[in-house]
Amino acid sequence: MYELAYSRPASLADALALLAEDEGAQAISGGQTLMPVLRARLAMPSRLVDLLKLPELAGIRAVDGGIEIGAATTHADVAASGEVRAVLPALADLAGGIGDPAIRHRGTIGGSIANNDPAACYPSALLALGASITTSQRILAAEDFFTGMFSTALEPGEIVTAVRFPACQRARYIKFRNPASRFALVGAFAAQLPSGTRIAITGGGHGVFRWREAEAHLDSGGTIDAITEDMLDLAHFTGDLHGSAEYRHHIAAVIVRRALTALA
Amino acid sequence: MTDMTLTVNGREHVVTVEDRTLLVHLLRDQLRLTGAHVGCDTSQCGACTVHVDGKAVKSCTMLAVQAQGCEILTIEGLAQGRELHPMQAAFHEHHGLQCGFCTPGMIMMALDIARRHPSPDAATVRAELEGNLCRCTGYHNIVKAVVAGAQRMGEPA
Incomplete structure (x- = not known):
């Protein structure tokens, strides 16, 4: 070092x-x-x-229609939070599946989203649920926050202070783990919001994105079984030694169907 | 360089460290507590697992200065004199080790598992040991040992 x-x-x-x-x-x-x-x-x-001990970044609070999680909240604390589990059980499950127990005792939601690793779990939840990100300067919609692989809308010196999620009982995150590293080879977060179905995919390689074609298909009465990778742009995916772009592309459709089936 | 205070296995230490020093190197090189091992350098193996303020963390993945004012528990702090901690005894009885390199980290994580799951089943233990690698692949007996050790910790002394 x-x-x-x-x-x-x-x-x-x-x-x-x-x-x-x-x-x-x-x-x-x-x-x-x-x-x-x-x-x-x-x-x-x-x-x-x-930033880990900053009081302004601490705590989990119920807010109107949802929950606000301080940026320095660890994955373990989100996973163990009764408040999170009550309003957004899928998020508690997601947090409890990040890394391993020792990683979850230190890793934080703010750090995860500010880093925006293209295979990180949290960004998919924020994007699917339409979360908002409070920073030291402003409030950003998840849609505007994540701008590509390891890239966010954060300016130099700007700090994420909290993330606000809507309550949602009908949401599910499914991670297809790399069998060796256990990291997400592909992950899919599906949610039924009052505005419609939302599907976000992580692990594609270029950063988290929404599968709008599948969302539109379901919201216009299409079935889960009819969702295939033919509706998903292969350009969202890249290959590496862990799997080809085509493999990730196929797996993404499989786990999206599983996530949707689980919340149907 | 930073002067800092931390408590390790119940004993307060005042040390001077370079800001870039990892917690595991403070423990091993300055305090001569060599139970926490450096196995991988990539935060994957868990051989360096210690408790910081009661929670298992990878001591190669935090700076020593971040432990300022913290309570650290290492494998050296478990036995009472010659009497092994129940989790150590369970590893002994169930032969939960082969070469032993991963064992300090396994036991420190096992205690954390027992804290959160007072009577864990084998499947829970396997899932919870995700961040601790045994290159001898001796998982079968490690899992047995953790299940038995956690059970014993829950029994009245």
């Missing part, structure tokens, strides 16, 4: 100031992606600004 300095600011304002005054500074939350990246010398920040 390269040399770096570490700061644990006491407040969000202090964290923003630290990030603003040093162009090379990098925010760290649970660090379950960033630490391996640093150890592999794939990044060289001058300073880490630790």
Whole structure:
């Protein structure tokens, strides 16, 4: 690991100031992606600004029609939260399936979405459910937040402070795990919202996206069984040593049908 | 360099670390607690698992300075003198190890599993051990040991 300095600011304002005054500074939350990246010398920040203990990023709160989760909430805390499970059980299940127990004890929702790994689980839930992301500067719709592989609408020095989800009992996340790494080879989050069916797919390779053709098919009376990969643009998928684009494309349709069947 | 205080196995330590020092290296190289092992360097193997404020974490995946003010429990903190912790005893009895490299991490995770699942079945233990790899592939007896150890921890002493 390269040399770096570490700061644990006491407040969000202090964290923003630290990030603003040093162009090379990098925010760290649970660090379950960033630490391996640093150890592999794939990044060289001058300073880490630790957000994990910031009071402004803590807590899970019931809000009108849904739930708000502080950005520094760990996956384990989301999975174990009775409040989350009551209004959005699919999200508690998703959080309980990220990584492994030790990773879930440190990794956070804010860190996951700010990193926007193309195979991360959380982005699919945010996109399917139409969550909104509160940052140090503004409120963004999930649709506008995720802008491609490892890319978000966050400006330099901007910090995610919370994510707000609508309540939804009819939602399901299914992850097709890489049998070795257990990471999502492909993951699908399906939800029935008052506005219609929403399907988001992660793991394709370019970043999370909605399968609008399948949503429209169902909302116009089509059956789950009739949903096939022929309705899904192959260009959303890339291949690597774990699976070809065609394989991911096929698996995506399979797990979307499973997720939809589970909530039908 | 940062001066920091942390409690390890009930004992307070005041140490000076480079900001980039990993928690596992503070434990192993400065405090000479070499039970937590570095097995993979990619946060996958779990051989470095310790408890930070009561929860199992991978000590290679956090900085030592992030443990400022925290309570750390390592494998060295489990036995009472010569008397093994019930989970250690269960690993001994059920031969839950072959080469032993992964064992400290397995046991620290096993305690975390027992905390969250007081009487876990084998399937739960297998799922919960997802982040702890045994390259000898000795999982069968490890799972038996964790089930038995958790059971014993729940029994009145």
